[in-house]
Amino acid sequence: MKQNINSRVPVKGKVLLVGGMRLLFIFCIVAIHSGCIPKANILTVDHCNIETDLQSRSISVGVNENQLLSDLYMLMKSNEKAIVTICEASNKSRRCIKNGVSVFVQGGIIPGIGKRDYYTFSNISLDKKSLKFTKDNSSTTFIGTPMHTRANDCRISIKNGGLQVEMTKYYANWAGIGNMIMAEGWAIDYINFDKGIVGLQLELDISGFLILGGGSKYVLLKFPRIPDALSQSYAQYKFIETKQLSDK
Numbered sequence: 001m002k003q004n005i006n007s008r009v010p011v012k013g014k015v016l017l018v019g020g021m022r023l024l025f026i027f028c029i030v031a032i033h034s035g036c037i038p039k040a041n042i043l044t045v046d047h048c049n050i051e052t053d054l055q056s057r058s059i060s061v062g063v064n065e066n067q068l069l070s071d072l073y074m075l076m077k078s079n080e081k082a083i084v085t086i087c088e089a090s091n092k093s094r095r096c097i098k099n100g101v102s103v104f105v106q107g108g109i110i111p112g113i114g115k116r117d118y119y120t121f122s123n124i125s126l127d128k129k130s131l132k133f134t135k136d137n138s139s140t141t142f143i144g145t146p147m148h149t150r151a152n153d154c155r156i157s158i159k160n161g162g163l164q165v166e167m168t169k170y171y172a173n174w175a176g177i178g179n180m181i182m183a184e185g186w187a188i189d190y191i192n193f194d195k196g197i198v199g200l201q202l203e204l205d206i207s208g209f210l211i212l213g214g215g216s217k218y219v220l221l222k223f224p225r226i227p228d229a230l231s232q233s234y235a236q237y238k239f240i241e242t243k244q245l246s247d248k
Contacts, residue, residue, distance in 0.1 A: 002111050006042045011021060043187040043203065044162035050096075050237060057239040062161030064237050072188075073126040075196060076133060078227045083118045084151055091218040094190060094199055103204055105142060105213030106230075107178050112143035112205065114213060118223070130157035136183075140172065148173045149182070156188070163188055172206075180208030196223035 190199030
């Protein structure tokens with residue numbers, strides 16, 4: 001009889017342990033989905049390169065803040081919910097090196113590559129101080145397997161003469177077992193009005209229980225629809241310098 005009682009104690013202990021872990025897991029998920037996530041770091045750029053098929057010019061963000069926000073809004077609004085492709089690129093030539101953007105992730109005992117092929121943007125709005133939108137991250141994969149990745153809220157604004165991009169962190173899950181938080185940052189420094197391309201330095205930090213990864217890559221976002229009025233606004237900017245594309 002004593003042997004039967006003693007044999008049941010470890011089982012009860014395991015049940016309590018498993019129950020406690022489930023409660024902790026549920027608590028973490030509720031906290032994440034309730035919006036209790038701190039904001040990611042804000043990246044700031046003082047100068048931006050504006051380009052057409054014929055020439056490339058640099059502008060001071062602070063001097064052109066209203067025009068810059070208006071044109072970014074026009075480009076994004078014309079492509080609301082459209083697929084905006086991503087490619088890794090050279091920050092000098094602004095030419096794609098490979099499709100999508102990839103970073104290394106150590107997922108527990110499984111090392112691998114996390115990748116994202118495109119974004120979609122929605123809830124795009126503009127006021128006098130900022131451009132706001134929701135960024136969909138559902139094209140994210142890990143070792144080729146699709147992930148469940150939440151959308152996040154973003155805001156582009158001009159503060160202290162710099163172009164700032166602020167993003168909330170967001171939750172992602174891989175295969176039902178890998179729970180993580182992603183913190184993403186953009187530093188926009190290039191816009192091509194004729195091709196609908198935005199260039200930026202992308203920073204991505206990924207963390208979770210036994211999960212760590214991320215990286216910094218220069219990428220190009222390709223918007224499929226280019227509004228006619230966008231190229232006409234090019235002449236409205238106050239430029240710092242002019243250089244021929246053959247000199248790049």
